[in-house]
Amino acid sequence: MMRESAHIVVDRNVTWQGEAASEPYEVGWGKEAILFLQVLAPAPHAEPAKVRVQISPDGIHWCDEGTTLDLPSSPGDVSHARVAHFGGWLRLATSMKDGHSARVLVSLHLKA
Template sequence: MKLFNASHIEVKKDFKEDFQTNPYEAGWADEAIFFIDVEGLSGMNPTLTAAVEISHDGVHWTSEGTVSEPISKEGLHFVRVKHFGNWLRLNCQLEGEQPVFRLNIQLALKG
């Protein structure tokens, strides 16, 4: 029987500049999906790009290589990752003039 866990990483937060999500220990899982729910956005041409980062200890981080499509509209978006070791987080870049994203980010794990 597979194990499943869904955790809220960021809840109803407004982001105005580049950020990294809270890290999550996920070494037991075989696969992960970050769900990025954009509840609102403002500014001129706001765009968010989310890159998966991995860590062996939750302190030192490196790029895993998976990057989301550019996100520039409200709704639910996702990023999948399969081979990630122990810790996961998203490194998010915001572009545009005075971008503001209201986000809920959830991590779904299955093992």
């Protein structure tokens, strides 16, 4: 049986500011995932923001999975996180400093 896989664009051209997170995505059929984070518009922040991979029992309540990635500082740059054994849900979350924002593209490569 050929393994299922999918390329998911979770959020496209969405502005992150304050407490920000990507839309919840159901990944229960997958065994491994790579989350990609791309900045589309300048992120005027003095220091790189940390972005956390989060998992959830129900798509409503969330906790940190433990993996982090950097919010890229330049348009076109991409960061990523490889995760496995994540249960049924995945999202990215971050806390942007006051006055900081970024326009992002969040995508997910999921493989059974």
